[in-house]
Amino acid sequence: MEWYLALAFLLSLILVLMAIGTPIAMAFLAANVVGAWYFMGGGSGVIQMLDNGFGALSSFALVPIPLFxxxxELFFRTGLGMRxxxxxxxxxxxxxxxxxxxxVAGGTAFATLSGSSMGSTALMGSLxxxxxxxRGYKKHMAIGPILGTGGLAIIIPPSALAVLLGTLARIDIGALLIAGIVPGLVLAGLYMLTIYIQTRIDPDAAPAYSLEAVPAxxxxxxxxxxxxxxxxxMAIIIALMLSGFATPSEAAAFGALGVILLAVIFRCLTFTAFQESVVGALKVTLxxxxxxxxxxxxxxxxAxxxxxSGLIQWAIGLELSPVLMLLTMFAVLLVLGTFMEQISxxxxxxxxxxxxxxxxxFDLIWFGVVVLLALEISFSTPPLGLLLFVMKGVAPPGTSMRTIYMAAIPFILCSMLLVGLMIAFPGIATWLPGMM
Structure with a gap:
């Protein structure tokens, strides 16, 4: 079978299964079984395929996911985030x-510590x-920054999605996590600049109000x-990985232990909070x-x-410049993000x-950050970005989807600008991992 027919067969099978409501993991597994039976010699091919899959699950690189x-979950459910x-x-x-x-400031810190875009958006949106x-803020001044900072959890470590991407792409997970720090902070700075511009253009969008001064x-x-x-x-996790003292898995264990100790010190670790945290982490981990x-x-x-291999050779044969090829891949990720969730x-x-x-x-660590940025943008891209619907669910009654869409656009443009800066100055993503 020609490579393009094989590719069309496998992708069509997956998409059909997803369209009829099959869970994404089950859709891939079913397509794999059918494909292995056809391409790898029947029952023996299916057995070999299953053996390979279980071998992938035994990778030590997957350990940070449940720990992060x-x-x-502990940071959210114990109340440390609200403090x-x-x-x-x-x-x-x-x-x-x-x-x-x-x-932006609190959301960046919360996204960093929680690693959950949906959790961060839901918490900040509801509160x-x-x-x-x-207090008289226009809706776009309230909704836009929350949508923007919710997506930062994808980029800034500890990010479970970055760990999963590193595992699937077989690249250095520690370097990928570290590479997201500077782009994430630059993006947070761009968000603050956007808010400053919005308040200068329309001072009534965020009216001033009396506030009791806090002594020094x-x-x-x-x-x-x-x-x-x-x-x-977060600083300890990053320092452990940068210094080489701990692997990402060990640093994740230190991070989880650190949050537990903080919850004990602040007397907010209850049995209910711990139980709900473990159950929540277990569901997503599975x-x-x-x-x-x-x-x-x-x-x-x-393979x-x-x-x-056929698709790669075809793409190379188009003789597009590397930048154009990169932009094409980026556009594909954005288009897919309008109707699919990030893991799919x-x-x-x-x-x-x-x-x-x-x-x-391309430097694969740098490219991994670009992919994460594309996923971050697609998370809040109209009309079907997942964070848009999370915000709709927690926003006050009467908030229209059009209002949410319009609020998200300036912050999507900030992410686009960061991608352009990373293409022009790759060191934004590669400098810090180079110090490891």
Whole structure:
């Protein structure tokens, strides 16, 4: 069978199964079984395919996923996240658009510690949007920053999605996690610049209101008690990986232990909170492991059928410049993001895009950050970005989808600008991993 027929056969089978409501992991597994039976010699091929899949699940590189998820669940359910938000809120003072800046600053820290875009968006949307509307903020000033910072959880470590991408693409997970730090901070800075421009253009979008001044001594206490301990968890994780003292898996274990110790110190670790955190992390972990199983076997099936090598040779034969090829792959990720969720997109594209990127001479860690940025943008891209519907679910009654779409656009443009900066200056993503 020609490579393009094999590729069309496998992808069509997966898409049909997904269209009739089959869970993504099960759709890939069913397609793999059919493909292995046809391309790899019947029952013996299916057995070999299953053996390969179980071998992928035994990878030590997957260990950070449940630990990072547990860390984020504990941070959310014990209330440590709200302590940090409240402290940042009081420290901002009478700055115009203060709550929008608080959303970016606090949301970046929360996204960093939680690693969950949906969790970050749901928490901030349910707590901050009603409060900002009560204080006279226009809806786009409340909704836009939350959608933007929710996506930062994909980029800034610890990111379970980055660990999954590194596992599927077979690249250095520690380097990929570290590579997201500088782009994530640059993006947060662009978000703050966007808010500043919005408040200058329309001062009524974020009206000023009276606020009791916080004495300098109390500000110091807020930083030392409610902010520094939380941020130190992330700093320790990064330092452990940068120094080479710990692998990403070991650093993730230190991070989860650090959040547990903080919850004990602040007397907010209850049995209910711990139980809910473990159950929440376990559910997502099982889904992720099933996805790794399906994706690993799918990649091998593509290689065995000749579909992946044939597609790469065809793409190279187009004689597009590397930048144009990169933009084409980026556009494919954005289009897929309008009707698929991020993990499904990775499963479909990683087996093709990373070998192609390597052939084009791209640094795979840098390319991994570009892919994560594309996934981050697609998370909030109209009309079907997942974070848009999360926001709709927690926003005050009467908030239209059009309002949410319009609020998201300036922050999507910030992410696009960051991609352009990374193409022009790759060191934004490669500098910090180079220090490892």
């Amino acid at each position: 998820l547990l860390m984020g 940090m938000f409240n402290a940042i809120d009081r420290l901002m003072g009478r700055v115009p658009g203060r709550l929008s800046y608080v959303t 901050l949007v009603p409060e900002m509307e009560r 001594g109390e500000k110091l206490i807020l930083v030392l008690r409610d902010i520094l301990p939380m941020i130190s968890v 889904m992720a492991y099933l996805i790794v199983f399906g994706s690993a076997t799918f990649s091998q099936l593509l 065995f059928s000749g579909a992946s 997109i990775m499963m479909l594209t990683v087996p093709f895009f990373f070998p192609l990127a390597e052939t084009l001479g």
